[in-house]
Amino acid sequence: MKNQFTSRQQLLKQALKKNGLTALLVLGHENIRYLSGFSGNAAYALITAEESVLITDYRYFGRAQEESIGFEVVSRDRDSETLGQCINRFLTTNSQLGFDAAFIDVALWQQVASELTSHTVTQVTGMVERLRMVKNDWEVEQIKAAAAIADEALRQTLPYFKEGVTERDLALELEFRMQKLGSEGMSFATILMFGERCALPHGSPSERTLSKGDFITLDFGAVVNGYRSDMTRSYVLGKASKKQSAIYQSVSNAQQAAINLLKAGVDCLDLQNISQKVLDDSGFGKWAGQGLGHGVGLFLHELPFINKNCRHVLEAGNVITIEPGIYIPNFGGVRIEDDILITQNGYEVLTQAPKPFELEG
Incomplete structure (x- = not known):
C-alpha cells in the first residue's frame, strides 16, 4: 500500500518535469486521495520536485496525518493565513506552477493567483487523471468489491419489483441494501425509472408507480x-411487447459486439463504431444515446471516455463501462451497462448481476 502512493508521486513529479513545471497544485479530492491516501476533503496538495505537501486545517489535520503517505501535512489557520500565502511558503523563486484547473472556482482562484504574482501560473487538466487510467491490482480489487456489493443488493431488491411500488421506494430499498452490505454511500445518485420515463437517460426517481408491461x-x-462501481439493468414487469423485446435485443447485441472486441491495443473508436452500427442496423439507431462508455475508478466518469471523438487505445489495467442505450420519447428506453477490466489478451466483466428482461409481476 505504502509503495503505491510514493510511486504515484514520483510518476507525477516526472510528468511535471516533462511539462516544464516546477510544481503542481492538486485540488480535486479524488486526485488528492489517489496521490496521498487522504480520504477527507478541505485539503490541497502541492507537489514539487523536492517535496509533497498536504494543506488542510484543524478539522482534518489528525486524520490527514494518519492517512497520508509520503506527504508533509500542514494545518493552515484560515483566519490568519490565506491559501495563496500558505502555498507561497513552499515555492522557490519564480516557480512554474501548474494548477488543477477543473477543480477550482473562479473566485477562489483569482484570490490565490493574486498572491502568487512572483510565479508563473499555468492551468493544467488531466495530469493526474492520465496516471489514474491504468489501475493496479489493489485498485481493481476495490472496484470488484464495489461491484459485488451492487450485484448482491440488486439480488436482494428484485423481489420488491411489484405492481404499485414507486420509483422512489425501490431506489431507497436498493441504496439501503448497498449500505448494509458495506458500501461507503452511493457511487452516484441512483437512477430508477418506470415506463415512458425510461426515455430519460439520467432521470431521478419519482412517485410514479410500477404497472404490468412497464419498462x-x-x-x-x-x-x-x-x-466506485457503475451498473445499469433494464427490465419489463411481466410480458414484454414485441417492440420492447426488439429494443432490448438491439441494445444487448450492441453491448456484446463491443465487448467481443475488448483487449489491450484496441482503439476505443472501434468500440463506439461497432456498437452504433448494430443499433443502426436494428432500426433504433436514431434514438441511441451519445457515447458508449467511460472509465470508472475514484471518479464515476473518468478517462478514457468512449465516444465518437475518443482517441484512446485500450491498455491492460483500464476499467471501463460499456453501456449502449436506446431512448424513445413518450415510449421508454433500455440501457445495459457493465464494468469491465481490460487485460492483455481480453477482458474480465466485474459486474455479475444477471440480465433477465422480463420480471415476474
Missing part, C-alpha cells in the same frame, strides 16, 4: 475505499 431502468453503484 424499468436502474443505474446505480457502490463504493469501497473510494472506488
Whole structure:
C-alpha cells in the first residue's frame, strides 16, 4: 500500500518535469486521495520536485496525518493565513506552477493567483487523471468489491419489483441494501425509472408507480475505499411487447459486439463504431444515446471516455463501462451497462448481476 502512493508521486513529479513545471497544485479530492491516501476533503496538495505537501486545517489535520503517505501535512489557520500565502511558503523563486484547473472556482482562484504574482501560473487538466487510467491490482480489487456489493443488493431488491411500488421506494430499498452490505454511500445518485420515463437517460426517481408491461431502468453503484462501481439493468414487469423485446435485443447485441472486441491495443473508436452500427442496423439507431462508455475508478466518469471523438487505445489495467442505450420519447428506453477490466489478451466483466428482461409481476 505504502509503495503505491510514493510511486504515484514520483510518476507525477516526472510528468511535471516533462511539462516544464516546477510544481503542481492538486485540488480535486479524488486526485488528492489517489496521490496521498487522504480520504477527507478541505485539503490541497502541492507537489514539487523536492517535496509533497498536504494543506488542510484543524478539522482534518489528525486524520490527514494518519492517512497520508509520503506527504508533509500542514494545518493552515484560515483566519490568519490565506491559501495563496500558505502555498507561497513552499515555492522557490519564480516557480512554474501548474494548477488543477477543473477543480477550482473562479473566485477562489483569482484570490490565490493574486498572491502568487512572483510565479508563473499555468492551468493544467488531466495530469493526474492520465496516471489514474491504468489501475493496479489493489485498485481493481476495490472496484470488484464495489461491484459485488451492487450485484448482491440488486439480488436482494428484485423481489420488491411489484405492481404499485414507486420509483422512489425501490431506489431507497436498493441504496439501503448497498449500505448494509458495506458500501461507503452511493457511487452516484441512483437512477430508477418506470415506463415512458425510461426515455430519460439520467432521470431521478419519482412517485410514479410500477404497472404490468412497464419498462424499468436502474443505474446505480457502490463504493469501497473510494472506488466506485457503475451498473445499469433494464427490465419489463411481466410480458414484454414485441417492440420492447426488439429494443432490448438491439441494445444487448450492441453491448456484446463491443465487448467481443475488448483487449489491450484496441482503439476505443472501434468500440463506439461497432456498437452504433448494430443499433443502426436494428432500426433504433436514431434514438441511441451519445457515447458508449467511460472509465470508472475514484471518479464515476473518468478517462478514457468512449465516444465518437475518443482517441484512446485500450491498455491492460483500464476499467471501463460499456453501456449502449436506446431512448424513445413518450415510449421508454433500455440501457445495459457493465464494468469491465481490460487485460492483455481480453477482458474480465466485474459486474455479475444477471440480465433477465422480463420480471415476474
